[in-house]
Amino acid sequence: MIRMKSVQFTLLIALLMLISACAAPATPGDAAESGQTASTESGEKVLRIAYGAEIDTLNALTSQNLTDIEILMVEGLIMSNDQNTYIPILAKEIPTLENGGVVMNDDGSVTMTWNLHEGVKWHDGEEFTSEDVCFTWDFIVSEAGSAVYNQTEYLNIESCEAPDPYTVVFTWKAPYAPYASLFDTILPKHVLEGQDVLTYDAYNRSPLGTGPFKFVEWKTGEYVQVEKNEDYWRGDPYPNIDGIIVQFIPDPNTRVNALKAGEYDFGQILPNQVKEVEDLAGYKVELVNTNAWVHFDLNIASERGAMLFSDQAVRQALFHAIDREAIARDLMEGTVEVADTGITPNSPYHNSDVMKYDFNPEMARQMLEEAGWTDSDGDGILDKDGESFSFTIINRNSRPERVAIAQVIQANLKDIGVEVTFENLENASWIEKWLSKDWEAVVSGWIIPADPSLTSLYACDASNNFTGFCSDELDAAMEASDMVLEFSDRKPLVDEVQAILAEEAWSLPLHYLVNPFVLREDFQNFKGSGTNLGSYWNSYEWDFGQ
Numbered sequence: 213m214i215r216m217k218s219v220q221f222t223l224l225i226a227l228l229m230l231i232s233a234c235a236a237p238a239t240p241g242d243a244a245e246s247g248q249t250a251s252t253e254s255g256e257k258v259l260r261i262a263y264g265a266e267i268d269t270l271n272a273l274t275s276q277n278l279t280d281i282e283i284l285m286v287e288g289l290i291m292s293n294d295q296n297t298y299i300p301i302l303a304k305e306i307p308t309l310e311n312g313g314v315v316m317n318d319d320g321s322v323t324m325t326w327n328l329h330e331g332v333k334w335h336d337g338e339e340f341t342s343e344d345v346c347f348t349w350d351f352i353v354s355e356a357g358s359a360v361y362n363q364t365e366y367l368n369i370e371s372c373e374a375p376d377p378y379t380v381v382f383t384w385k386a387p388y389a390p391y392a393s394l395f396d397t398i399l400p401k402h403v404l405e406g407q408d409v410l411t412y413d414a415y416n417r418s419p420l421g422t423g424p425f426k427f428v429e430w431k432t433g434e435y436v437q438v439e440k441n442e443d444y445w446r447g448d449p450y451p452n453i454d455g456i457i458v459q460f461i462p463d464p465n466t467r468v469n470a471l472k473a474g475e476y477d478f479g480q481i482l483p484n485q486v487k488e489v490e491d492l493a494g495y496k497v498e499l500v501n502t503n504a505w506v507h508f509d510l511n512i513a514s515e516r517g518a519m520l521f522s523d524q525a526v527r528q529a530l531f532h533a534i535d536r537e538a539i540a541r542d543l544m545e546g547t548v549e550v551a552d553t554g555i556t557p558n559s560p561y562h563n564s565d566v567m568k569y570d571f572n573p574e575m576a577r578q579m580l581e582e583a584g585w586t587d588s589d590g591d592g593i594l595d596k597d598g599e600s601f602s603f604t605i606i607n608r609n610s611r612p613e614r615v616a617i618a619q620v621i622q623a624n625l626k627d628i629g630v631e632v633t634f635e636n637l638e639n640a641s642w643i644e645k646w647l648s649k650d651w652e653a654v655v656s657g658w659i660i661p662a663d664p665s666l667t668s669l670y671a672c673d674a675s676n677n678f679t680g681f682c683s684d685e686l687d688a689a690m691e692a693s694d695m696v697l698e699f700s701d702r703k704p705l706v707d708e709v710q711a712i713l714a715e716e717a718w719s720l721p722l723h724y725l726v727n728p729f730v731l732r733e734d735f736q737n738f739k740g741s742g743t744n745l746g747s748y749w750n751s752y753e754w755d756f757g758q
Contacts, residue, residue, distance in 0.1 A: 256454035257455075257757060258454055258456070259455070259754065259756065260456075260475070260476045260477045262475075262480075263281070263458045263461060263479070263480075265277075265460065265608075265610035265639040266639065268640065269416045269417070270418070272286055273348075273361075273399070274361075274410060278659070280747060281436055282397070282421075283423065283751075284438050285335075285421040285438060286421030287301050287302055287422050287423045290393070290394075290395060290396055292396075292662045292743035292744070292745050293741060294741045294750075296558065296662045296743065298393065298662060303329070304328065304329060305327065307324050307326055321383055321384060321385055322383070322387050328340070328345075330377075331445060333422065335421060335441060336420060341374070341377040341378070342375075342376065342378060343374050343377070346372040346380065348395065348398050349366065349369060349372040349382075351399060356409060359410055360675065361675060364667065364671065364673065364674055366394060368385045368386060368388055369384055370384065370385050389693070390663040390664070390665045393663050393665075396745055403420055417430055418430065423444075423752075424440070424441055424444050424751055425455070426439055426441045428455070435459045435460060437455065437456070437458075438456050439454065451751065451752040452754060461479075462610040463610075464482050464485065468481050471489065471495070472492060474494065478730070478732065478735060481728050481729075482728070483544045483548055483613075484543060484547070486547060486728050492730070494733050495730050495732055495733055496731055496735075497729070498728070498731065500726065500727040501724075501742050502727055503558075503660050503662065504556075504657055504658060504659040504660075504725035504742065505657065505658060505722070506725060507554070507722055508621060508654075508719070509654050509679055509719045510653050511679045511680060512680040512681060513678065514650055514652055516603065516652055517651075521652075523583055525582070526583050527717035528579065528717045531569040531717055532575050532576040533624050533625055533630070534620075534621055534722075535571045536569075536720075537571060538571075539722055543613070548724055548725065548726055549724050551723050552567075553566050553713070554669075554721055556724050560703070565711070566711050566714035566715075567714040569717075569720060573627055583596075584597075585629075592629060593630070601629065601631065603630075603632060603652040604633045605633075605634055605635070606635045606645055608638075609637065609638055609639070609642075610638070614655040614656070615655075617655045622634070632653075646678060649680065659743065660743075660744055666709055666710075667691070670713060671690055672687055686712045686713065689709045689712055693708070693709055727747070734756050734757055736754070737753040738754065739753075
């Protein structure tokens, strides 16, 4: 296998090591000054979490970040667990064909009945009922609900009825295979009815939920604090701990140094930081396999992106020029696996027989030349019709490991005559830019549900498709795969979706993601989940100090 120039790559690794070594460690006083204490004089157990970048909102439905902080406080009908399956939360069970909760109607529609737990209280003491579920659905499918990250997955529900306080009946236009992945968050009708949910900060910055912890404070730029819900519906002894303080530490090196200094009880680090902490006294490390993958996306929604990337052969050529093995082996220190499709190998829906983009710069150069891209003026950059092959990757400063990947891509593409520049942005600015579709390329990541569907990411009108790419063939394949409930019938259809995606070369999967967590040695009942709902799903069971 031909690899990128060894000098370039060695310099890049050395630079990353230097950055890590020079990052200023957090001082022991920092945590205490922000209200971080392991316990109070009264003996309360307060968990200190070293978190990443600050979140955008505490509304779990409209956030563009992972919603693990929100699910400390809010709950839904379902949740995904550490076994990559869905379990009922506010619902007594997940409806199925077998238990009679799902009924296929003669006209092709589906009636689905959810039975809810009785006696569940919102944090203000109001009762949780079926009216809250229907209110949540009404918001999601409304015009304002376009801000919901997976709105398109709810649009086939025709109606929501609440025949009594503890029964919800949905009517679907047609079967939808991943239905059990929906309604992971329920909104309080009595708080939000008549409000603009998107701008109502009385909820978005201080959510009211039914979960094990109640909101206390969001100190901008510093932390979110929650306390034990004494009236939690699961009853004593849950939750086991008295409170949690989630400290925002965007820089991964500062975060790992704070953990090494013993200032926090729990925190997530990067795969290439595991060796730093695997022998840390008083702590343990857990590697959680995820349903996530890091990918390199090209965008034709922008004018320049459309000019450069509309040709499928050009996209495929660029993908052959990127050394994904080096990224996984060297940057990620061998902790991750190269990805060829967005559905991970731990899923029964994974298709290993898709088009693969082996590192082959010579092939890439030839393909680009055949597409009309040559270095006609001898400046080292390919050109066509007076345009240089030059584009910009937008980088998120809070994700230095992805910036490092972008640097590898930059070096790889330079070797074949393609110029890559960077626009480095803080977290909020990066999200705003990404959502605007006014960009050319990005290194990013997706996390998908335990029951995989790629429709909300790649369909022409998908709520998460910000690239401008659209394929009628792919849309038809995804729609078909979403309408089949039986695994044996659905598997070939999901395989076809993955095959089309790989060949179209809209998005290059780079590697599957492993989430390393550092926990104090006596931390109990942490059950890391690799799903899109995060690893805080069972926080009511967490405990330490015994």
